[in-house]
Amino acid sequence: MITPNEKRKLDLSKQETIDLAQRDLRCPNCHFLVSKVYGDVRGHMEFKCPKCKDIYVINFNYFRTRSRSFLVTLIRVIG
Numbered sequence: 001m002i003t004p005n006e007k008r009k010l011d012l013s014k015q016e017t018i019d020l021a022q023r024d025l026r027c028p029n030c031h032f033l034v035s036k037v038y039g040d041v042r043g044h045m046e047f048k049c050p051k052c053k054d055i056y057v058i059n060f061n062y063f064r065t066r067s068r069s070f071l072v073t074l075i076r077v078i079g
Helices: 004-016
Strands: 023-025 033-038 045-046 055-059
Touching: none
Parallel strands: none
Antiparallel strands: 023 033, 045 055
């Protein structure tokens, strides 16, 4: 169950994204839509594709340009 404080934080987070550009995060292997991210995202993220089950790590600083495909060169995690 979500507490009132968590609900307030979720509502505030949603309001903060209204003017941000949103990009698709797609698996570089099968192009399946894994998630959507906003223009202010920073740092690294590990994700597992639900379709092909490959695991990747992405550094969002390498993928700042919206004109290029967000799917370019990801680092594959061997595991």
